[in-house]
Amino acid sequence: MRILAVDDDLHMLQFVAGELRQHGYEVISAENGEQALARLEQQTVDLAIVDVMMPGIDGFELTERIHTDYDIPVILLTARHHIEDKERGFLAGSDDYLVKPFESKELLFRVKAILRRYDHPANNTLTAGSLTIDLKSYELRSPNGLSFIPLKEFELLALLASKPRHVFTRDAIIESVWGLDFQGDEQTINVHIKRLRTRLEQFAPDVKIVTVRGVGYKLEADS
Template identity: 40%
Template sequence: MRILVVEDEPKTSAYLKKGLEESGYEVDLAGDGVRGLQLAQEHNYDVIVLDVMLPMLDGFGVLQRLRKTKSTPVLFLTARDDVADRVHGLELGGDDYLAKPFAFVELLARVRTLARRGPPRESELIAVGDLEIDLIRRRVRRGTTRIDLTPREFSLLHLLARRQAEVLSRTQIASSVWDMNFDSDSNVVEVAIRRLRAKIDEGQPIRLIHTVRGVGYLLEPRSAN
């Protein structure tokens, strides 16, 4: 899922980006209202986290213009916590309102609630053979065994599972998981695949992660023999 954070305070926006990405979201940032409105109109976001006091165009103005064309869920995040401000934001079409300072766990819970209101993009659970990936809780099990993955490993497994039985090139994986252009001299993809394979397939009679030499990698159940 993809989130837009419109926040002019660099430390706050960096904190939100890091926390949301570690929770499995793709995050775009905008530092002023004009840029935020432009991104919100050009892309389809699952949730927009919107500050009120922004340069160039305040959050209320952003939402007022956005609601002419889109119904993307909007969470106001602001130090302006007067009842009149909250009511005004909701009347303009805001979906939720969280005052600063805030606890990240509360913000994350509110973002997840808003994201569920939109049309589901995929199942909350992906199964490949006896492997189960819980996208909401970010948990992975192979049979009855829980597998602990880093955020990057989870993103890699999610990509492979979402496109199971499809061979993905190193370039496709690097651009999707690391948001980077692939460098032929880099072995970042191979290292990540090797670590993920050790956690997912080691000791299993049915292997899931496979290398297609000269092409890339895929996820599908195959006998180890």
Template identity: 40%
Template structure:
């Protein structure tokens, strides 16, 4: 697998290149935005690890231009840890966003996960009954009414709607939405589902989010009784 790293910090770039090569990847390194964009367009890569703050051309502009030409998997690796930057990266089409300082093991696992599922990207718009979720615009509509959600509520609904028809355990939900191992003494998942229901289901006759007792939660699972 061929990976392109676009990183202007010399120590970080060298560290990533060395570590990924030791894990069996073919790795190229670009230290400026312009060089990174040129290499991404002219060579064949399976994935790009992309910094945001780069000389010449920043990561936002690089991903915009790449997305006009190809659907190459991209992971942002940036010191910009504010929520708005993470949302911006995902809106522009990144497959993942990891904040510096980072764990190399975690980065390599995320790379492996993305490469394992291939370059086929999921749809940007999901629908269930009269509910519509637009990933790129970060917008949720139900019966034509826009519903404002927090970032975690959006991530939770995105998980439920893209896996509608399945019942997800609290452990699965906690792992994917909060990136944490579920603690049975913690009710963070239950509280989040309750808040999401208040916005998505409470104002409407048809209820879409379901509880399966002793199992977990699902969306649009008509064979189960809503609890």
């Protein structure tokens, strides 16, 4: 699991990142909101831990943008105890709230709880436009009927559909679909993307895989 940690207090940032890495998480660090958004443009992240009081883009605004653009869970960190700040954080889209100072065990417990919740959604389907992806039966459904596709194509499509409009880098796609020990080349992705586009044109033409030049791919659906 990859976690984005954002805090302008370098001691706190190092503490959070160190504890997470010690327990097996990959951590990307950012010292402010602008850096955090740049990191999110470059890499896929499973969860963000965001400090509230930061110059420029503060934690509330950053949380709202993460919630809107990336749809990943957010834990807010703050030195404030006011209920109004907690309310503002949850309204911005945060999933949890930790008041400084806190013990590392509490942070790790909350991280595990949120990731477990997101890893086991209430249902086993993803939807994008007219397309429904059944993660349990490996079926694709649309007004045009029912379809089964090769496993790697299905996994690639499900990955893109898990975060619509989010740009997945080619490296992130290879890591998620083929694994870190993949010995092939990028042509493999090109072939699978081409096949998926052909299938979608026939089966769910309102759903498209868009190339973001020099970065990767994203899934979009006509509203």
